[in-house]
Amino acid sequence: MLPRRSAWYTDRAGNVDESETVVTGYLQSLTERLADGLARLPEAARAPHVRYLQSAQNADGGFAGRDGGSDLYYTAFALRALAALDALTPEVCARTAAYLRQHRTGHVGLPDFFSLLYGSLLVQAVGGVDVWADVTGNWVSLVTATLETFRTADGGYARSTDAQSGSTYNTFLVGLCYNLCGRDWPRPDDVAAFIQSRRREDGGFVDLKPMRRSGTNPTAAAVGVLQLLDSAGGRQHLTEDIRTGVIDFLAELPSEEGGLRANGRIPAADLLSTFTGLWTLDQLGGRDRIDLAAARRYAQSLQAPGGGFRGNSWDECTDVEYTFYGLGVLALLG
Numbered sequence: 001m002l003p004r005r006s007a008w009y010t011d012r013a014g015n016v017d018e019s020e021t022v023v024t025g026y027l028q029s030l031t032e033r034l035a036d037g038l039a040r041l042p043e044a045a046r047a048p049h050v051r052y053l054q055s056a057q058n059a060d061g062g063f064a065g066r067d068g069g070s071d072l073y074y075t076a077f078a079l080r081a082l083a084a085l086d087a088l089t090p091e092v093c094a095r096t097a098a099y100l101r102q103h104r105t106g107h108v109g110l111p112d113f114f115s116l117l118y119g120s121l122l123v124q125a126v127g128g129v130d131v132w133a134d135v136t137g138n139w140v141s142l143v144t145a146t147l148e149t150f151r152t153a154d155g156g157y158a159r160s161t162d163a164q165s166g167s168t169y170n171t172f173l174v175g176l177c178y179n180l181c182g183r184d185w186p187r188p189d190d191v192a193a194f195i196q197s198r199r200r201e202d203g204g205f206v207d208l209k210p211m212r213r214s215g216t217n218p219t220a221a222a223v224g225v226l227q228l229l230d231s232a233g234g235r236q237h238l239t240e241d242i243r244t245g246v247i248d249f250l251a252e253l254p255s256e257e258g259g260l261r262a263n264g265r266i267p268a269a270d271l272l273s274t275f276t277g278l279w280t281l282d283q284l285g286g287r288d289r290i291d292l293a294a295a296r297r298y299a300q301s302l303q304a305p306g307g308g309f310r311g312n313s314w315d316e317c318t319d320v321e322y323t324f325y326g327l328g329v330l331a332l333l334g
Contacts, residue, residue: 093127
């Protein structure tokens with residue numbers, strides 16, 4: 001588990017500067033919720049997934065994606081899953097820190113930037129290894145300045161710095177980064193207006209402006225953004241109208257398999273949508289609108305005997321990202 005307090009940057013004299021932040025935000029709450037649920041599972045059900053995740057760490061300290069090479073995105077998911085399983089050890093953190101240090105410079109997209117940021121926090125909080133200890137200056141200020149380079153004219157944020165319009169998902173990632181750093185979100189009213197512009201008549205949200213049919217995952221991201229905005233105080237953005245609309249939208253998405261679909265036109269469920277939809281319903285008080293036992297059976301059907309989860313019924317491979325989602329579903333429903 002993460003400690004309640006973590007320092008992002010310490011100078012050479014050992015003094016913590018203003019970037020010290022309380023790690024009690026959105027991701028902390030999610031990790032604690034999942035850890036509590038997974039702790040209730042039998043050890044025999046947890047152990048194969050711990051071994052699977054540990055085996056995915058490469059010699060360079062990163063964790064493998066589907067092509068076998070280390071990847072920032074998959075590394076963050078592996079760390080998150082191990083933390084939720086209470087199996088993120090100082091030894092694993094030390095090896096991962098070496099990999100993360102290699103990626104502190106250079107240009108990466110927003111998902112990888114978030115993965116680097118959150119991975120750094122996890123290895124410091126659990127393993128005591130400061131990935132940024134040798135960086136001169138206030139590293140959090142550098143991070144927040146970098147985040148604003150992804151901002152678009154419509155008030156949202158995009159995957160890359162040259163995009164013309166924002167994405168609901170990437171705006172959510174930026175909000176998580178500010179939350180992790182303990183910093184206020186600049187121009188929050190613009191962010192709120194951007195998210196409102198992505199709402200559709202079916203009660204859900206889309207990721208990009210041209211889209212007309214809402215999706216499970218952008219809806220979950222939009223709710224997350226509104227929760228982050230509300231956590232800062234002031235005007236309430238996650239209104240009762242939005243809450244009931246989202247619940248009604250998500251309640252229509254379970255498939256015959258028991259999991260949730262990515263949108264209303266797709267016939268089959270997937271584990272990502274099942275987790276994000278279930279977490280959102282849980283947060284909004286709408287869990288009773290779907291068959292929870294069926295959702296649990298769906299997630300269990302995607303477990304590999306030796307640990308790990310597949311993404312859906314036709315997926316032939318496991319990976320650490322879907323393992324996080326599968327564990328998350330079991331934790332929420334266990």
